[in-house]
Amino acid sequence: MSALAAAGVVGPGLLAACGSDDESAGGPSNALWHDNWPGYMDEETLDLFRKESGLDFKYTEGFNDNNEYFAKVQADLAAKKSIGPDIITPTFWLAARLIDLGWVQEVPFDNIPNAANLVPSLRKPSWDPEGRFSLPYTSGMTGIAYNIGATGRELTSTADLFDPKLKGKVGMLLEMRDTVGLTMLLTGQDPATAAFADATDAFSMIEEAKDSGQIRAFTGNDYMDDLATGNYAACIAWSGDVLQLSLDDPNIRFVIPEEGGMQWSDVMVIPQGAKNADNTAAWMNYLYEPENAARVTSYIGYNSPVEGVQAILAAGDEAQQAQSKSQLLFPDAATLDRLSVFANLDPEAEAAFDERFSEITGA
Amino acid sequence: VTSRGGEDRSKRSAGIVPYGLLSPGILWLLLFFLVPLVTLGRTSLSVKASRFDPNDIRLTWELSNYTNAIGDYSEQFLRSFVYAGTATVACILIGYPIAYVIAFRGGRYRNVLLGLVVVPFFTSFLIRTLAWVNVLSDQGPVISVINYLNLSGALESLGIMSDGRLLSTHTAVVGGLTYNFLPFMILPIYVSLEKIDIGLADAAKDLYNNGWQAFRKVVLPLSLPGLFAGSLLTFIPASGDFVNAKFLGGPRNTMIGSVIQDRFLVQGDLPTAAALSFMLMIIITIGTLIYARMLGTDDLI
Numbered sequence: 099m100s101a102l103a104a105a106g107v108v109g110p111g112l113l114a115a116c117g118s119d120d121e122s123a124g125g126p127s128n129a130l131w132h133d134n135w136p137g138y139m140d141e142e143t144l145d146l147f148r149k150e151s152g153l154d155f156k157y158t159e160g161f162n163d164n165n166e167y168f169a170k171v172q173a174d175l176a177a178k179k180s181i182g183p184d185i186i187t188p189t190f191w192l193a194a195r196l197i198d199l200g201w202v203q204e205v206p207f208d209n210i211p212n213a214a215n216l217v218p219s220l221r222k223p224s225w226d227p228e229g230r231f232s233l234p235y236t237s238g239m240t241g242i243a244y245n246i247g248a249t250g251r252e253l254t255s256t257a258d259l260f261d262p263k264l265k266g267k268v269g270m271l272l273e274m275r276d277t278v279g280l281t282m283l284l285t286g287q288d289p290a291t292a293a294f295a296d297a298t299d300a301f302s303m304i305e306e307a308k309d310s311g312q313i314r315a316f317t318g319n320d321y322m323d324d325l326a327t328g329n330y331a332a333c334i335a336w337s338g339d340v341l342q343l344s345l346d347d348p349n350i351r352f353v354i355p356e357e358g359g360m361q362w363s364d365v366m367v368i369p370q371g372a373k374n375a376d377n378t379a380a381w382m383n384y385l386y387e388p389e390n391a392a393r394v395t396s397y398i399g400y401n402s403p404v405e406g407v408q409a410i411l412a413a414g415d416e417a418q419q420a421q422s423k424s425q426l427l428f429p430d431a432a433t434l435d436r437l438s439v440f441a442n443l444d445p446e447a448e449a450a451f452d453e454r455f456s457e458i459t460g461a
Numbered sequence: 462v463t464s465r466g467g468e469d470r471s472k473r474s475a476g477i478v479p480y481g482l483l484s485p486g487i488l489w490l491l492l493f494f495l496v497p498l499v500t501l502g503r504t505s506l507s508v509k510a511s512r513f514d515p516n517d518i519r520l521t522w523e524l525s526n527y528t529n530a531i532g533d534y535s536e537q538f539l540r541s542f543v544y545a546g547t548a549t550v551a552c553i554l555i556g557y558p559i560a561y562v563i564a565f566r567g568g569r570y571r572n573v574l575l576g577l578v579v580v581p582f583f584t585s586f587l588i589r590t591l592a593w594v595n596v597l598s599d600q601g602p603v604i605s606v607i608n609y610l611n612l613s614g615a616l617e618s619l620g621i622m623s624d625g626r627l628l629s630t631h632t633a634v635v636g637g638l639t640y641n642f643l644p645f646m647i648l649p650i651y652v653s654l655e656k657i658d659i660g661l662a663d664a665a666k667d668l669y670n671n672g673w674q675a676f677r678k679v680v681l682p683l684s685l686p687g688l689f690a691g692s693l694l695t696f697i698p699a700s701g702d703f704v705n706a707k708f709l710g711g712p713r714n715t716m717i718g719s720v721i722q723d724r725f726l727v728q729g730d731l732p733t734a735a736a737l738s739f740m741l742m743i744i745i746t747i748g749t750l751i752y753a754r755m756l757g758t759d760d761l762i
Contacts (some may be wrong), residue, residue: 165727165728168729169726169727169728172729173515176514176515176516199513266623266624266625267599267624308712308713309713311624311711311713313712314629315629316712327595327598327599328598328600329598457533459712460712460713460715
């Protein structure tokens with residue numbers, strides 16, 4: 099069955115490659131559906147792509163939390179049924195799990211010439227060693243966001259989240275690798291080579307902070323509201339979200355803690371059973387056109403995996419020129435050095451981490 | 462009159478017709494109660510063979526699902542019953558007087574008043590709960606008024622506020638439960654009060670009872686079925702609720718519903734979720750039976 103599906107992907111793909119630019123002719127269906135995280139796409143790009151491709155393109159924001167999303171789709175994927183979307187955008191570790199389980203199909207790279215623009219550092223990651231099953235959507239950094247009006251001072255370290263003065267005003271993420279990763283860096287452990295035992299101190303710190311009422315909530319992507327309304331004084335946050343929020347409220351700031359921050363990427367994968375897998379190449383290729391990538395990056399505020407974006411923004415209008423110099427959008431080597439990517443956990447270690455973390459988040 | 466009715470009914474009870482009439486209900490119960498119940502029981506005694514495949518669970522009579530669940534989540538169980546119990550009492554204290562006024566003093570405005578109780582239902586449960594997030598938020602109107610009146614110190618010492626906030630506290634969760642389930646308390650109490658002949662209270666007063674005694678000895682006992690029904694309709698869903706705890710509470714206010722939701726929908730841990738659901742059901746059934754006996758309304762069940 100899976101061999102047939104793979105052949106199905108490659109067959110029409112090759113045909114379309116020989117044909118014209120009109121990718122929609124390659125597949126029998128004219129539909130395409132991408133399920134993504136909130137705040138990850140500007141309307142203009144969607145309109146332009148719909149016009150250019152002629153596809154009946156559906157774009158949704160179904161991701162709030164990776165575990166939640168996985169729980170939603172796992173029964174269907176395990177039963178080899180279609181889950182609906184043709185492209186989904188899990189974070190790298192969930193993509194790794196989906197690849198391991200054989201629940202995603204190969205990306206039709208033959209039809210995505212622009213994939214050559216992928217930055218070298220993101221090519222062939224350890225969890226997709228041949229780079230056949232995934233294409234990065236965007237990368238980002240995890241650090242500390244704070245409202246300087248509420249904290250009264252600049253924050254510099256993850257230790258500030260445990261400051262009793264901020265009691266009940268601190269938020270953490272349900273994304274285990276971000277919350278535990280940052281705290282591990284604070285306790286002097288390296289999340290990039292994490293073994294469960296290394297995280298003992300970090301887990302106890304988070305648990306004590308929860309029990310004492312220091313931590314107000316563990317959330318998914320919905321933390322942005324709490325930060326914007328002032329329910330949080332400080333929280334663990336994703337760089338692009340804060341960049342978007344700070345446009346409305348300059349008091350909201352983002353810092354990569356002095357002990358270091360986390361780096362991650364959300365990647366596009368094509369689930370098994372996707373009905374319009376043939377049409378995915380058109381969209382992926384479009385996103386990897388540097389001009390389009392620059393427009394999307396400028397809107398979402400995350401680190402583009404496409405080469406040439408910085409140069410395009412530098413040649414753009416005033417706001418874009420400022421963006422091209424932003425350390426949040428284009429971190430320099432010194433900043434990148436301070437970022438860690440959480441280790442690729444084997445299933446037993448992952449289960450141990452997840453179990454302990456869910457015990458603390460208490461839900 | 463009653464005895465004649467009884468005779469008629471006993472004569473009619475023979476034959477196949479009653480069973481025919483009952484069959485849709487029986488079929489419904491079989492399909493949507495008994496079958497799921499057996500499945501749930503089965504799942505709660507199974508072991509999850511694969512972490513990532515929820516369909517791959519095997520029945521191994523895994524009683525440890527129950528003992529582990531009790532060990533890990535007794536705190537959340539207890540908290541749920543305390544929150545739901547507090548909310549039920551609050552609903553009685555708020556709802557009974559409202560039902561009383563509508564039933565006995567509503568006059569021609571009775572239907573309008575009843576309508577006002579039901580109107581909030583026209584908006585979704587979720588939206589109403591989320592509205593409270595804004596109302597109670599740290600920069601919101603309630604906190605502003607409390608700070609203006611300088612009441613936060615007093616409210617903190619009463620345990621109502623903590624760290625200068627209401628949102629993400631147990632007060633907000635219990636308040637949310639009370640708010641959301643109040644109509645379920647008012648309506649059944651109203652129905653049982655409305656059936657009471659007000660002349661009975663007058664008669665009690667004629668027999669030298671004062672107003673309070675007449676209420677306590679005549680009206681209250683006659684309205685017990687409504688109070689009982691209202692308490693069940695409030696307490697049972699409230700103790701399994703997770704929406705209020707999720708939006709209005711913090712990580713220290715999680716209820717058993719939150720745990721079941723997380724185990725089931727986020728962790729994909731069906732056996733534990735099933736064991737927790739089963740225990741919740743058993744505890745509530747036993748609790749209901751005891752409560753019915755205490756109130757003397759066992760004939761209702």
